[in-house]
Amino acid sequence: DAGITQSPRYKITETGRQVTLMCHQTWSHSYMFWYRQDLGHGLRLIYYSAAADITDKGEVPDGYVVSRSKTENFPLTLESATRSQTSVYFCASSVGDWPQHFGDGTRLSIL
Amino acid sequence: SQELEQSPQSLIVQEGKNLTINCTSSKTLYGLYWYKQKYGEGLIFLMMLQKGGEEKSHEKITAKLDEKKQQSSLHITASQPSHAGIYLCGAVQMDSSYKLIFGSGTRLLVRP
Structure with a gap:
């Protein structure tokens, strides 16, 4: 079925480890966009991409790395996870000015 | 930088009651999106408002954009338990129409 899928849905890891969240549309x-959602902060933009091989920083990019070698995939990597990166991560995609469509999110806990 | 403030932060209403959620921007609104999020799930697009004074409706939900007040309101008529969730507004950024900044959300609970 067409859509946007995120994996994994849930992830628990330890501080200092590298973890990659996948997004496929x-x-x-x-x-394509990556957001994190935290209580009291709403959704904050981490990184976005206008096309394959074009990425740019959003509001809270520190500690994250993205790549986009193919149009349909936009992985988000935490190179050395910290507790402050515990959050719910959402991936979204859109065509220009049209509404963004969101995945179901990845709930990430860093111990 | 632009900020969006949603009010109220949370709302509990009895089924059948009407309710309004507001989204106020610290800067000029160039476009405003409303999304609904069910608990533990992703965001579902509800409506997009692009012009001052614009009003859109879908089923029992109506959204309006007041450019002068830099505000949008979402009104639900005759609320149902299925309306429960988190409602988020997202504003189009002046420098790029495809980037959004979001409010912190309004949590709605509808009691049967």
Whole structure:
């Protein structure tokens, strides 16, 4: 089925470890986004991509790395996880000015 | 930087009652999206408002954009338990129409 899928849905890891969150969309949308959602902060943009091989920082990029070698995939990597990165992460995609479509999220806990 | 403030932060209403959620921007609104999030799930797009004075409706939900007040309101008529969730507003950024900044959300609970 067409859509946007995130994996894993839940992840527990330890501080200092590297962890990658996956995002895959089947619409061939040009834009993709990563957000984190924390109580009291709403959704904050981490990184976004306007097309394959084009990425840019959002509001809270520190500690995160992204890549986009293919239009449909936009993985987010925490190179050395910290407790402050415990959050719910959402991936979204869109076509230009049209509404962003969101995945179901990855709940990440860092111990 | 632009900030969006949603009010109220949480709301409990009896089924059948009407309710309004507000989203106020610290800067000019160039476009406003409303999303609904069910607990533990992703965001579902509800409506997009692009022009001052614009009003859109879907089923029992109506959203309005007041450019002068830099505010949007979401009104639910005759609420149902299925309306429960978190409602988030997202504003289009002046420098890029595809990036959004979000409010912190309004949690709605509808009691049967």
